[in-house]
Amino acid sequence: xxxxxxxxxxxxxxxxxxxxxxxxxxxxxxxxxxxxxxxxxxxxxxxxxxxxxxxxxxxxxxxxxxxxxxxxxxxxxxxxxxxxxxxxxxxxxxxxxxxxxxxxxxxxxxxxxxxxxxxxxxxxxxxxxxxxxxxxxxxxxxxxxxxxxxxxxxxxxxxxxxxxxxxxxxxxxxxxxx
Amino acid sequence: xxxxxxxxxxxxxxxxxxxxxxxxxxxxxxxxxxxxxxxxxxxxxxxxxxxxxxxxxxxxxxxxxxxxxxxxxxxxxxxxxxxxxxxxxxxxxxxxxxxxxxxxxxxxxxxxxxxxxxxxxxxxxxxxxxxxxxxxxxxxxxxxxxxxxxxxxxxxxxxxxxxxxxxxxxxxxxxxxxxxxxxxxxxxxxxxxxxxxxxxxxxxxxxxxxxxxxxxxxxxxxxxxxxxxxxxxxxxxxxxxxxxxxxxxxxxxxxxxxxxxxxxxxxxxxxxxxxxxxxxxxxxxxxxxxxxxxxxxxxxxxxxxxxxxxxxxxxxxxxxxxxxxxxxxxxxxxxxxxxxxxxxxxxxxxxxxxxxxxxxxxxxxxxxxxxxxxxxxxxxxxxxxxxxxxxxxxxxxxxxxxxxxxxxxxxxxxxxxxxxxxxxxxxxxxxxxxxxxxxxxxxxxxxxxxxxxxxxxxxxxxxxxxxxxxxxxxxxxxxxxxxxxxxxxxxxxxxxxxxxxxxxxxxxxxxxxxxxxxxxxxxxxxxxxxxxxxxxxxxxxxxxxxxxxxxxxxxxxxxxxxxxxxxxxxxxxxxxxxxxxxxxxxxxxxxxxxxxxxxxxxxxxxxxxxxxxxxxxxxxxxxxxxxxxxxxxxxxxxxxxxxxxxxxxxxxxxxxxxxxxxxxxxxxxxxxxxxxxxxxxxxxxxxxxxxxxxxxx
Numbered sequence: 001x002x003x004x005x006x007x008x009x010x011x012x013x014x015x016x017x018x019x020x021x022x023x024x025x026x027x028x029x030x031x032x033x034x035x036x037x038x039x040x041x042x043x044x045x046x047x048x049x050x051x052x053x054x055x056x057x058x059x060x061x062x063x064x065x066x067x068x069x070x071x072x073x074x075x076x077x078x079x080x081x082x083x084x085x086x087x088x089x090x091x092x093x094x095x096x097x098x099x100x101x102x103x104x105x106x107x108x109x110x111x112x113x114x115x116x117x118x119x120x121x122x123x124x125x126x127x128x129x130x131x132x133x134x135x136x137x138x139x140x141x142x143x144x145x146x147x148x149x150x151x152x153x154x155x156x157x158x159x160x161x162x163x164x165x166x167x168x169x170x171x172x173x174x175x176x177x178x
Numbered sequence: 179x180x181x182x183x184x185x186x187x188x189x190x191x192x193x194x195x196x197x198x199x200x201x202x203x204x205x206x207x208x209x210x211x212x213x214x215x216x217x218x219x220x221x222x223x224x225x226x227x228x229x230x231x232x233x234x235x236x237x238x239x240x241x242x243x244x245x246x247x248x249x250x251x252x253x254x255x256x257x258x259x260x261x262x263x264x265x266x267x268x269x270x271x272x273x274x275x276x277x278x279x280x281x282x283x284x285x286x287x288x289x290x291x292x293x294x295x296x297x298x299x300x301x302x303x304x305x306x307x308x309x310x311x312x313x314x315x316x317x318x319x320x321x322x323x324x325x326x327x328x329x330x331x332x333x334x335x336x337x338x339x340x341x342x343x344x345x346x347x348x349x350x351x352x353x354x355x356x357x358x359x360x361x362x363x364x365x366x367x368x369x370x371x372x373x374x375x376x377x378x379x380x381x382x383x384x385x386x387x388x389x390x391x392x393x394x395x396x397x398x399x400x401x402x403x404x405x406x407x408x409x410x411x412x413x414x415x416x417x418x419x420x421x422x423x424x425x426x427x428x429x430x431x432x433x434x435x436x437x438x439x440x441x442x443x444x445x446x447x448x449x450x451x452x453x454x455x456x457x458x459x460x461x462x463x464x465x466x467x468x469x470x471x472x473x474x475x476x477x478x479x480x481x482x483x484x485x486x487x488x489x490x491x492x493x494x495x496x497x498x499x500x501x502x503x504x505x506x507x508x509x510x511x512x513x514x515x516x517x518x519x520x521x522x523x524x525x526x527x528x529x530x531x532x533x534x535x536x537x538x539x540x541x542x543x544x545x546x547x548x549x550x551x552x553x554x555x556x557x558x559x560x561x562x563x564x565x566x567x568x569x570x571x572x573x574x575x576x577x578x579x580x581x582x583x584x585x586x587x588x589x590x591x592x593x594x595x596x597x598x599x600x601x602x603x604x605x606x607x608x609x610x611x612x613x614x615x616x617x618x619x620x621x622x623x624x625x626x627x628x629x630x631x632x633x634x635x636x637x638x639x640x641x642x643x644x645x646x647x648x649x650x651x652x653x654x655x656x657x658x659x660x661x662x663x664x665x666x667x668x669x670x671x672x673x674x675x676x677x678x679x680x681x682x683x684x685x686x687x688x689x690x691x692x693x694x695x696x697x698x699x700x701x702x703x704x705x706x707x708x709x710x711x712x713x714x715x716x717x718x719x720x721x722x723x724x725x726x727x728x729x730x731x732x733x734x735x736x737x738x739x740x741x742x743x744x745x746x747x748x749x750x751x752x753x754x755x756x757x758x759x760x761x762x763x764x765x766x767x768x769x770x771x772x773x774x775x776x777x778x779x780x781x782x783x784x785x786x787x788x789x790x791x792x793x794x795x796x797x798x799x800x801x802x803x804x805x806x807x808x809x810x811x812x813x814x815x816x817x818x819x820x821x822x823x824x825x826x827x828x829x830x831x832x833x834x835x836x837x838x839x840x841x842x843x844x845x846x847x848x849x850x851x852x853x854x855x856x857x858x859x860x861x862x863x864x865x866x867x868x869x870x871x872x873x874x875x
Contacts, residue, residue, distance in 0.1 A: 006777050008459070026343075048266055064394070072784050072800075073786045073787075074784070074786065074787060076788050085306070085332065085791065086305070086306045086332050087306060087794070087795060088306035088307050088308070088309075088845040089306075089845065090794070090845050090846040090847060091274075091307070091309045091326060091329075091358070091360055091844075091845045092575060092576050092577075092848070093323070093402070093575055093658070094272070094657045095574075095575065095576065095632065095657060095659070095660075095662075096574065096598065096657050096658070096659065096660065096661070096662050097660055097661075098598065098660070098661050098662075099660060100661075101607045102607070102662060103605035103606060103607065104563075104593070104597070104605075104606045104607070106561065106562075106604070107540075107561060108562065109560070110377060110540055113535055114537045114538035114539075114540050115537060116532060116538045117482065117486065118480070118483045118484070118485055118486030119479065119486065120532070120567070120587050120588065121479075121587060121642060122588065122642025122645065123486070123642075123709075123710075123760070124707045125479055125481045125483070126463070126481060129762055130427045130478045130479060130481065131425055131426055131427055131478075132710065132760060132762040132801065133710045133760035133762075134706070135642075135645055135709050135710075135760065136642075136643060136645075136709075137643060137644055137647065139646075139647070139707070139708045139709075139712070140645075140646060140647060152711050152759065152760060152761070153759065153760075153761035154761050155716055155761075161481045161482045175354035
């Protein structure tokens with residue numbers, strides 16, 4: 001091989017390598033304009049305060065969870081021994097101060113029962129078993145209470161106390177049976 | 179003789195060149211080279227450029243409250259360059275201080291909604307009372323607080339802390355952040371960075387048909403052996419179903435009280451001896467995972483109206499390990515339909531309900547966890563206010579309770595219908611804005627994900643007394659505001675009545691169930707139009723990021739009205755039980771809902787975890803099998819009558835190193851009261867893991 005040929009060959013190889021390297025750099029090294037990717041970037045530097053991370057995070061092998069308790073292996077979190085880390089106090093934000101909103105007037109200690117009416121559940125317990133619920137007020141638009149009750153599964157509805165809603169027109173203590 | 183001139187490159191030379199090129203290409207492409215991290219989006223991240231006052235350009239001194247403090251740019255041993263930021267707090271009684279990026283279009287980094295960012299800083303601090311705090315620029319609201327990411331540990335040498343933000347909320351165009359110091363000490367920071375860390379989502383093709391967008395229900399081929407009026411998800415993943423007498427006076431008369439524990443992994447039930455009629459009780463998980471049961475049913479009402487329901491003073495603790503109830507001391511008053519809210523210190527406050535004489539219980543009842551007993555009447559602060567039945571009392575981030583206005587039976591409380599209760603100061607201050615407060619009977623309120631955002635959604639409701647058509651109203655409140663006010667939310671989507679009849683435009687539902695999901699959305703299901711009548715078949719997904727409902731979720735084929743509940747299972751599905759219409763029957767069927775996320779691909783795996791005990795303000799390390807979008811702790815439900823004020827989703831900001839994730843737990847116990855939580859991670863395909871259990875303490 002002549003000196004000229006060796007030089008040309010060397011130049012050709014360097015040239016080709018240069019072009020390849022430039023191409024790869026262009027493809028693989030996005031500029032600042034391209035740096036808002038949808039694709040994930042390479043892993044970021046980690047919190048250097050993690051103990052033992054300098055040796056690299058140890059990824060525990062996947063262990064098939066037991067059928068009833070899908071627990072995972074425990075990985076080390078803190079070095080054994082050494083002084084305990086100081087604990088942060090709760091960080092509480094200064095929200096909802098309600099400036100200008102006056103608190104309700106304090107109530108005195110009660111001297112009598114706070115009355116709540118017996119049919120607190122909205123049911124008319126004059127009818128049926130206690131577990132049943134004839135509405136104290138029927139839904140809007142109800143023109144035929146007995147038809148409404150029939151549509152909603154009430155059968156042989158006894159009148160347990162007063163016939164408040166006039167459902168027992170024959171007075172036999174069974175509502176809506178005629 | 180003329181020789182043909184030799185070519186400059188012989189055939190052998192050309193082959194050699196080709197070989198070199200190929201080998202070079204193979205080596206370059208096959209061997210991992212330098213990783214090209216994304217661009218640092220911050221201006222003046224190293225604090226090296228200062229203005230005429232000597233303070234770094236694009237940075238400002240920020241904070242509030244009463245403290246003695248000093249900001250300085252120190253040149254003594256910065257992490258790099260010539261400058262570092264030094265904030266010294268020598269005394270503090272309230273508030274905090276921070277060096278913050280300037281909230282202006284030039285300095286604040288631009289962001290893309292939905293993207294996540296790795297934010298990092300090098301730091302030294304002598305106090306652990308620090309936190310990385312984020313603010314965002316909302317195109318409609320301006321600059322608003324966003325979230326807190328992580329507590330920094332004390333160090334005398336430079337350390338770096340990197341945390342991945344949650345996805346940037348909609349309508350956000352810029353963010354700023356800094357490190358807050360809220361204790362006495364010295365904080366130095368330097369070399370800040372912020373890089374777009376958005377992960378590419380793998381293929382999310384779904385072949386499950388309608389389930390891809392609506393999810394799917396399955397009615398179990400077995401019934402519940404008990405009337406599941408009270409449902410508590412236990413620390414072992416089982417479900418406590420408490421019936422007591424189960425709204426059955428015959429069972430009450432016979433002294434037949436029932437409890438069962440359901441194992442959702444194998445579909446089995448275990449009976450539990452039940453010491454009293456725990457029907458109508460309150461319940462909440464204690465810090466150790468046992469369940470505190472308070473009150474119950476002392477008597478049913480008389481037909482002649484001579485008395486109404488009566489409340490028990492009894493209280494028990496159910497232990498998931500021994501599967502047994504143990505009695506604790508009596509409450510100070512009878513409690514039929516009492517509230518139960520666990521506080522940041524692990525204590526429990528119970529309000530409202532009916533007493534032993536059918537009257538309203540006006541005592542504030544306080545369970546002191548450290549002593550495992552109910553305090554005496556005079557040991558607890560008293561306002562003597564009647565809070566109604568099952569008042570929804572949500573723990574706020576400062577320890578006060580927000581009464582959402584959601585309640586059971588009849589009208590709301592007098593006044594505005596919602597308020598803030600400060601147990602320590604013993605004050606109640608009204609909150610305005612709740613729509614139709616007298617028609618929010620058996621609506622449901624939830625603290626929206628994430629708990630750090632301090633927003634509450636109240637959904638639907640009716641009134642069993644006046645019995646109007648239940649409504650479609652929703653109300654949203656932001657408890658971060660100086661004066662929080664409820665504002666109307668989007669209308670609940672319309673559903674169908676029995677027989678497929680479409681609801682009218684004004685009709686909504688009461689007996690609503692709202693379940694927080696691991697993807698940060700709220701699944702809303704079940705309900706009925708009137709008092710123990712007329713089931714509504716409608717389900718939707720509420721997205722707290724956009725304040726919108728996605729209608730058309732699959733509907734439970736089983737009616738779910740009065741005495742129904744729905745709750746999240748550790749595997750990410752939703753279980754639904756109960757229905758007790760006015761005719762006195764009870765539907766014992768069990769339904770389970772698989773949300774759309776379960777049809778989108780493989781589930782991320784939590785491969786290892788740094789123990790199950792998680793102290794506040796720490797970073798806990800887990801390993802996973804692939805890219806993770808977010809992580810959260812969800813408090814297991816303890817629900818009855820559309821009421822579970824303790825349900826919450828606590829965001830865990832991530833420090834990401836490949837598949838090793840540091841999860842940063844808040845330092846504030848009021849955001850995550852002590853107890854057992856379900857840890858979920860969500861893959862970039864939107865699919866959540868199965869939960870692992872961790873105890874926050």
